Amino acid sequence: MIGYLTAILVVVLISALVALALNLQWGQAGMVNFGIFGFFAATSYVAALSSLAGYPLLISLVLAILTGVALSALVALVSARLREDYFAIATLAFAEAVRLFLLNETWLTGGANGLPGIPRPLSAYSSGQSYELLFFVMALVLAAICFAFAEALTKSPFGRVLRALREDDLVAATLGKHVLSFRIWAFSAGGAILGVAGYLHSSYFGYIDPTQFGAFVTAYAFMAVIAGGRGSNTGLLFGAVSVMVLLEGTRFLKDLMPFLDAGQAASLRLILIGAGLILLLIYKPQGFFREHRLRVDKGDTK
Amino acid sequence: MKFNQMNRRTFIGTTLVGAAASVLPLPAIANTGPVKIGMISPLTGSGGSYGPNIVKAAQVVATQINDAGGILGGRMIEIIAEDSETNSTASVRAARKLLDVNQVSAIVGMWGSGPTLAVKPLAIEKGVSLSCLGAADAITEGDTQGLIWRFQATGREWGVPAAKAMLAAGHKKVGILAVQTAFTQSMIAPFIETIEAGGGQVVVQAEVKPDQPTFRAEVDKVMGQDVTAVFLPAYIAQFTSIAKEWYRGGYKTELYTLTIAASAGVNGGGKFISAVGNEVGEGIHHLQPTNDSSSAVYKEFESLMGAKAGTFLPFSALCADSLAVQVGAMERAGTADATVYTKEILTITNGPGTATSGAVNLLNAIRAGQDVNYTGYGMDVSFYSNGNLKDRPFGHFVIQNGIDIELGLV
Numbered sequence: 001m002i003g004y005l006t007a008i009l010v011v012v013l014i015s016a017l018v019a020l021a022l023n024l025q026w027g028q029a030g031m032v033n034f035g036i037f038g039f040f041a042a043t044s045y046v047a048a049l050s051s052l053a054g055y056p057l058l059i060s061l062v063l064a065i066l067t068g069v070a071l072s073a074l075v076a077l078v079s080a081r082l083r084e085d086y087f088a089i090a091t092l093a094f095a096e097a098v099r100l101f102l103l104n105e106t107w108l109t110g111g112a113n114g115l116p117g118i119p120r121p122l123s124a125y126s127s128g129q130s131y132e133l134l135f136f137v138m139a140l141v142l143a144a145i146c147f148a149f150a151e152a153l154t155k156s157p158f159g160r161v162l163r164a165l166r167e168d169d170l171v172a173a174t175l176g177k178h179v180l181s182f183r184i185w186a187f188s189a190g191g192a193i194l195g196v197a198g199y200l201h202s203s204y205f206g207y208i209d210p211t212q213f214g215a216f217v218t219a220y221a222f223m224a225v226i227a228g229g230r231g232s233n234t235g236l237l238f239g240a241v242s243v244m245v246l247l248e249g250t251r252f253l254k255d256l257m258p259f260l261d262a263g264q265a266a267s268l269r270l271i272l273i274g275a276g277l278i279l280l281l282i283y284k285p286q287g288f289f290r291e292h293r294l295r296v297d298k299g300d301t302k
Numbered sequence: 303m304k305f306n307q308m309n310r311r312t313f314i315g316t317t318l319v320g321a322a323a324s325v326l327p328l329p330a331i332a333n334t335g336p337v338k339i340g341m342i343s344p345l346t347g348s349g350g351s352y353g354p355n356i357v358k359a360a361q362v363v364a365t366q367i368n369d370a371g372g373i374l375g376g377r378m379i380e381i382i383a384e385d386s387e388t389n390s391t392a393s394v395r396a397a398r399k400l401l402d403v404n405q406v407s408a409i410v411g412m413w414g415s416g417p418t419l420a421v422k423p424l425a426i427e428k429g430v431s432l433s434c435l436g437a438a439d440a441i442t443e444g445d446t447q448g449l450i451w452r453f454q455a456t457g458r459e460w461g462v463p464a465a466k467a468m469l470a471a472g473h474k475k476v477g478i479l480a481v482q483t484a485f486t487q488s489m490i491a492p493f494i495e496t497i498e499a500g501g502g503q504v505v506v507q508a509e510v511k512p513d514q515p516t517f518r519a520e521v522d523k524v525m526g527q528d529v530t531a532v533f534l535p536a537y538i539a540q541f542t543s544i545a546k547e548w549y550r551g552g553y554k555t556e557l558y559t560l561t562i563a564a565s566a567g568v569n570g571g572g573k574f575i576s577a578v579g580n581e582v583g584e585g586i587h588h589l590q591p592t593n594d595s596s597s598a599v600y601k602e603f604e605s606l607m608g609a610k611a612g613t614f615l616p617f618s619a620l621c622a623d624s625l626a627v628q629v630g631a632m633e634r635a636g637t638a639d640a641t642v643y644t645k646e647i648l649t650i651t652n653g654p655g656t657a658t659s660g661a662v663n664l665l666n667a668i669r670a671g672q673d674v675n676y677t678g679y680g681m682d683v684s685f686y687s688n689g690n691l692k693d694r695p696f697g698h699f700v701i702q703n704g705i706d707i708e709l710g711l712v
Contacts, residue, residue, distance in 0.1 A: 004402035011395060103482050112484040114390075116419045116440045128427065205394060206423050209416045209484070212391050251384065251399055262361075263354030266345030266385040 006132045008248055010204055013139045016240035017197035018217065019224035020150050020233060021190035026222075027231040027291070028159060029186035030166030031076070032088035034218055038095025039075075039191055041102060041213035043068045043198025045109060048118045048208050057121040060203075061142075065195030072191025073184050080183040095218075102210045114209025121203050139200050146193045150233050153189060154292050162186050163231070163291075227280055231291025238288045246276045336380040337373060337638045339364070339625065340400035341411040342421060347388030348512040349414055351538050351573065352562075352617050355607070356411045356435070357383045359618035360625045362606040363661050370662050373629050374638065382406060386417045393417035394424065401428045407638040408433065410624045413617065415441065415484035422450060431640040433624035435617050437485040442689045448644045451627070451689045453620040455591050457488025463589050463696035463712040464489070464533050464558050465496035470712075473531040473556070477506040477524040479517075479544065486535035493533060505529050512540060521547040531556040536563050538616075542577045549582040561590030561699065562616040568595065569612035570704045580704035588701075589712065591694040593619065593680045599660040600680040614706070619679040626661035627651060627676060627683065633668045651676045652684045 018040055025031045033039075047064035055063070071094075079090040102109045109115065126134045153159050161182055164172040169179050202208050223243050228235030250269040257265060341360055345353040364379040372378045382404050384396035393412075400406045401424060408431040412418050415438035422441065425432040431449045434441060437457045442450055468476055476497060480486050494504050506527040508520045521544055524532055532555050534544060541563035548557060557564075564586050566575035575583045594600060595612060603622060604611055628643075630650050635643035650668070653675030658667045660679065667674045676683050684692040695711040 001403055004398045007398040007402070008395065011391075112416075112482050112487045113438050113440060114416060114419065114484070116422075117444065205391065205420055207390065207420045209390060209419070210482075211389055211416050214389075216389075248395060248399070251396070255382070261354065262341075262343070262357035262383045262385075263345055263350075265383075266353070269385065270346060 003129055003132055006136045008244060010132075010136050010139050010200070012240050012244045013136075013143045014197050014200050014204065015220055015224060015244065016237055017143055017146055017193055017200070018221045019228070019236045019240050020146055021193040021197065022221045023225050023228075023231065023233060023236050024150055024153065024162075024193070025187055025190040027225055027236075028154060028166065029162040029183060030084065031080070031183060031187055032084055033091045033187075033190070034088045034215075035075075035091030035093070035095030035098075036194070036221055037213045037215065037217035038091070038098035039068060039071055039194045040198055040201070040217055041095075041210070042071055042098050043191075043195045044202040044208055044213070045102060045115070045198075047195075047199040048115050048202035049108070051119050051121075051203060052115065052117070060121075061196065061199045064199040065192050068191035068193070068195030068198065069188045070191075072194070073188045076184040076187035077180075080180055080187070099210055099213065102213075110209070112210065114207060115202075116207045118202050118206045118208065120206060135204060139204070142196050142200065146196055147233060147237075149189075150193065154231075154233060158182075158185070159292070223277060225287075227277075227284070227287055229287025229289040229291065232287065232289035233292075235287050235289030235291075242280070246273050334377065336378040337629070337632065338380045338382060338404055338406040339628070340397075340404060340406035340409045341381060341383040342386045342393050342396045342400070342409060342413075342417065343383060343411045344388040344413050344417075345383075345385040347386070348539060349386075349388040349537065352413065353385070355615055355618045356413060356621045357381075358607060359603075359615070359622040360411055362603075363622045363625050366606065367629060367661055367665065370665070373633050373665060374636065377638075379625075379629065383411075386413065388414060388417070390414075390416040390420035394420050397421040397424050401425070401430060406430060407632070408628045408640060410628060411435065411621045415488075422446075425449060429639075429641045431628060431644050433628060435620060435624075437488055439488065446689055447641070448647075448689070449640055451624065451644075451647065451685065452691055453624045453627075453683070454617075455691060455694070457485060458492045459591075459693055459696075460535070460560065460589075461489030461492035462496050463698075464535075464560075465493045465500070465502075466712050467587065467589060467696075467698045468531050468533065468558055469497065469500040469502055471531070471556075474502045475505050475529050476502060477508075477527055477529040477532040477555075478504060479508050479510065479520055479524045479532055479534050479536075481512050481536045481540050482509050483512055483537075486537075489535045493535075510536075510540065510544075512537070514540075516547075517544050518547050521551060521553075525551060525553040525555045529555055531558055534559040534563070536560070538563050538574055538577075542574060545574075545578055545582050545586065549578075556585065556587065558587045558589070561588045561614060561697075564588040564701070565590075565614035565616070565699075566701045566704055566706045567610075567613045568706050569610050571610045571613040572706070575701065575704050583701040583704060586701045587698065587709075588706075589696045589698050591681060592697045592711065595680060597659065597680060599663070602660065603679045619681065622661070623676075623678040623681075623683050626664055626678075629661065630664045630668055630674075630676065633665050648685060648687065650674050 043064040046067040050060040224239035228239030254265040343353040343356045386393040410433040412434040415436035418434040418436040433451045435454045565572040631643045631646040634646040655673030655675045658674045659677045698709045699706040
């Protein structure tokens, strides 16, 4: 059971990182990134290819982060002037292009067969159950750093400008803020976090193929951010945990119902996941947490 | 209501006691309780039309074995089936549950190359045997420690017979319309090699995603060329739509695909023909490794599955075989420990010994101390030492008036 819980927690951390990136891009800056799975796929593949080429942990991680930043900056640069919905479509198109590249450039990415046998970091120091714990600790440390980074951005004047852009970019521009560069920075900051997520994903699973990066990655990330409360970094941690509890908890619920055949049980599981999300949106439409607001002490108002 | 409240100490205390209690009795159960067999099958997602019957196949065989007294001196077989969602990350989560929480002795019915490749390292690390229905070569490559067994022909074996059948029918200019999955992609290179070696030419090649809403553009692109036949490695979900587009377009091009996608069944009870109707199905060619549907044990299997005689049940018989072989090897070795019993798999499948088919027959023969050569539900089951199923001849079928007519072996 401990092995299972550790594994699930690692998966939660990875999905929380994707959600954290989305929260910076969409939650704070208002840039709807439907194509987040494409960036995640690209960083995962870069991490996997560099690990397979024999580079150590830190270099693979840095390469994945740089890929995330570079691709995000590029996409933001060419499409950040698009209005919200059109920007979302552009990111989706980018993700589709990434997916087709991964499927067709077999010499590099293994095509539909994917890349098996990705070396696991730190495996020289530990094995078996204790390795799982070690990996979890590593993932926790990396996630904590990303979380602190995102929190710092959110609370800084930079984060305040992002929220201003989200509410009305014209007002922000009138106040002398350079909208395009703020958007590129915000999108790239998300890309950096996706680099960490991609590194953890490829090294944890040890095998990647294009089917792991579908629209469902985007859907889970949006669910986590919405459930947690858009704009709140702490909230999305709860959101990511709730999504995973729905996805995995329903497996155990199904074991209690042996009278259903396998096909019915699997369908019921998906129905329960959907129903859980709908209930969440009905009863907690604003999510569990509020986004960061400036607090003014009573003394300061005088 | 003070007695309802739990303070932190009580909470930690009960949690620790509970955790300890859940761990302690395990060694005692391990040798007398049921033998747990996990399954990771595509119950939803793009492979969702195959999963329910794959799971059912293992369940009916397990029930049959349990009714006959179980294995290893009376231990029952318990099947725990998880949904792979036809996705490798979901499969890994399912595998973690089966391996860590349920502590299964073996995993069978592992469908699809991607999910199998993702679960393979976990099974090896835990020392649990994995029987898969995936075709990618990489599954059995590397050090598998004798734990990985493929109950399915490799991609290479699927591509070559289709090409040979097309050449034999006189098709020199052919096209390919393939679905982008590891299984179907692995057939393309051997298919092209065989066509070109036989003096033919692949004029056009197109690919589709498994979950595309429509295939009209690709069908028009391939069929509109100067080709007399098209090879379509696909699953039933995509092939059903492709065949309808082909029919609607009025193309004269002949279609060659896989039996798992387009079987009508010798009785017309196949899922494909019920979905598209006899007119669309007319003249479609399909191939698969030979399956002796006339054998007594296959007929018994069909009735256990609740299917009419002559219905083709994709992957199901192979899944039943994988369960039979795993439990047979357990019985032979006297243990459910995969690192020990998997060494017996080659002895019971490759012989020498009495040809035996069906799980219960296999177990009885092993208990009687006989040397056995397991021949499976409909197809012979023999392995190379790396865990790959040995080549078998392919049967070539064509659909006429809504039923499968066998044209012979390739």
